[in-house]
Amino acid sequence: MKRLLASGVLVLLSCTLTFAQCAMCRASVESTYSDGHYLSGSGLNTGILYLLVMPYLIVALIAYFWYRSSRKEYAQKIALWQRMKGITQQ
DSSP states (O other), X not given: OHHHHHHHHHHHHTHHHHHHHHHHHHHHHHHHHHHTOOSTTTTHHXXXXXXXXXXXXXXXXXXXXXXXXXXXXXXXXXXXXXXXXXXXXX
């Protein structure tokens, strides 16, 4: 769990670099459009979608691991409850 938390913190700290990259891409495309070269910006939308998806993917992974962990804890509680119920009935 500590490893997951540490990697999550590292990912959050690197997010500012991705925002900077987006601004750099936009500046590059604006300069090429002013020169009359329209083909160099064709991959910009894919890059923007890639940057847009990453935060949602991170949140989804955290939610999945949290859900999986809570299901395991719930199953352990149910198993313990059933054992206790079996002991008291005997």
